[in-house]
Structure formats: C-alpha cells, structure tokens
Amino acid sequence: MDFILNMFLVIVLVSLFNLVRYVFKIRKIMKMHQDNPNIQGISIVNGEIKVIEKKLNAGVLNEAPAKELVKDIICDKELEKKDAYRVFKDGKEYYFCSWECREKFLKQYAEEEGSI
Numbered sequence: 001m002d003f004i005l006n007m008f009l010v011i012v013l014v015s016l017f018n019l020v021r022y023v024f025k026i027r028k029i030m031k032m033h034q035d036n037p038n039i040q041g042i043s044i045v046n047g048e049i050k051v052i053e054k055k056l057n058a059g060v061l062n063e064a065p066a067k068e069l070v071k072d073i074i075c076d077k078e079l080e081k082k083d084a085y086r087v088f089k090d091g092k093e094y095y096f097c098s099w100e101c102r103e104k105f106l107k108q109y110a111e112e113e114g115s116i
Contacts, residue, residue, distance in 0.1 A: 025049055048053050070095040 068081040084095035096102040
C-alpha cells in the first residue's frame with residue numbers, strides 16, 4: 001500500500017512541477033507580446049505554446065463582405081446578384097428582380113428575334 005501512495009505522490013509532484021513550468025512559460029510569452037493588440041489567446045498543444053492572433057481583413061475587423069449589386073434591365077431595380085433571376089442570351093448574362101420581369105424580357109427578346 002505504501003508503494004501505491006508513494007507512486008501517487010511522485011505523479012502529483014511531477015504534475016505540479018509541469019504546471020508551474022508552463023505558467024512561467026506563458027508569462028514569458030505574454031510579456032514578449034504585451035505590445036501586440038491583435039493577441040486573441042494562447043494555445044498549448046503537445047507541450048508547444050503558441051500565440052493566437054486575430055485575423056485581419058485588409059486592416060478592418062468584423063466588416064461584412066461587400067454585396068455585389070446588379071440592375072434589372074426591365075424595371076431598373078438594383079438587387080443583390082445572389083437573389084437575382086438570371087438569363088443567358090448571346091453570351092451575355094441578364095439579371096431580373098422577379099420572374100415576371102424575366103418573362104417580359106424573354107417575350108421582348110423573342111419578338112425582336114422574330115422581326116429580324
């Protein structure tokens with residue numbers, strides 16, 4: 001029984017020593033990077049300590065990506081490209097705000113094709 005208690009005490013002491021050692025390593029790294037405003041945190045993986053920095057998008061944080069706007073050629077309404085109805089004619093792409101505008105364009109296009 002004494003052997004088991006002694007082994008347990010050795011494991012606890014080694015763990016405590018490693019904990020204190022990592023605390024001092026983290027303090028040292030934090031002092032080295034104290035002037036860096038982009039530090040988000042620290043990670044410890046397999047005994048290796050790394051500084052986690054915030055990612056910057058062209059110098060601006062947390063800014064929404066720019067929306068790509070297109071114009072409906074029937075009603076001149078601007079809308080986001082991802083929400084638009086699309087038609088490809090003669091190698092060109094046309095955008096529409098609604099199915100009705102799309103159908104109106106196709107009807108006009110068919111009439112122009114028939115008159116030529």
